[in-house]
Amino acid sequence: MKHPHGRSSTDTLETVPDSSSPAYASSNPVSRMFDRFASIITRFAGSPVAFGLAVITVVIWIVTGPIFHYSDGWQLVINTGTTIVTFLMVFLIQQSQNKDSVALHLKLNELIASHRAASNGMIGIEDASEEELRRLAAAYLRLSGAGTGNDSKTVGPTEQT
Structure with missing residues (x-):
């Protein structure tokens, strides 16, 4: 380039x-x-x-x-x-x-x-704002079932929040 x-x-x-x-x-x-x-x-x-x-x-x-x-x-x-x-x-x-x-x-x-x-979508994520990183972390927590009693081990968001 x-x-x-x-x-x-x-x-x-x-x-x-x-x-x-x-x-x-x-x-x-x-x-x-x-x-x-x-x-x-x-x-x-x-x-x-x-x-x-x-x-x-x-x-x-x-x-x-x-x-x-x-x-x-x-x-x-x-x-x-x-x-x-x-x-x-x-x-x-x-x-x-x-x-x-x-x-x-x-x-x-x-x-x-x-x-x-x-x-x-994770490539280049280091340039995201703190707010964007927090939203993404929350999306990963939801996907992993953390705090819901769900033992799902799925990793990687299918949607960006």
């Missing part, structure tokens, strides 16, 4: 925002670099080594407390450092989360599309 802006899009269902689609990332060098950087940093941030470094940093800060007489400057060092790291990590983790979410949705879409009995 040809994208309106001239680049080809792998998102033929138009369910993934352009800036999150694989086609966008591969065509934009800054996005590719940021994606690689975010992946490396988030993998490292979740490692035992990173946790160990954080613990060592806090221990060093605590040990230096008496040396600096627990001054305002001493407290400011840890407060500023943790604030900056937290602020930057939010963006890196969100980038990785967005990528993982797109990959998960694509895998689920593939499973839905490959199963004859599944409702293809």
Whole structure:
């Protein structure tokens, strides 16, 4: 499918925002670099080594407390450092989360599309509003007989509410 802006899009269902689609990332060098950087940093941030470094940093800060007489400057060092790291990590983790979410949705879409009995109406459902999702969940509960004493195991709505 040809994208309106001239680049080809792998998102033929138009369910993934352009800036999150694989086609966008591969065509934009800054996005590719940021994606690689975010992946490396988030993998490292979740490692035992990173946790160990954080613990060592806090221990060093605590040990230096008496040396600096627990001054305002001493407290400011840890407060500023943790604030900056937290602020930057939010963006890196969100980038990785967005990528993982797109990959998960694509895998689920593939499973839905490959199963004859599944409702293809579920593909792209992540773009629905909260109200639409609640209505759909209620429809599934009705279909499953939940709360009615019905042991029906039918899955998949035949109608969208």
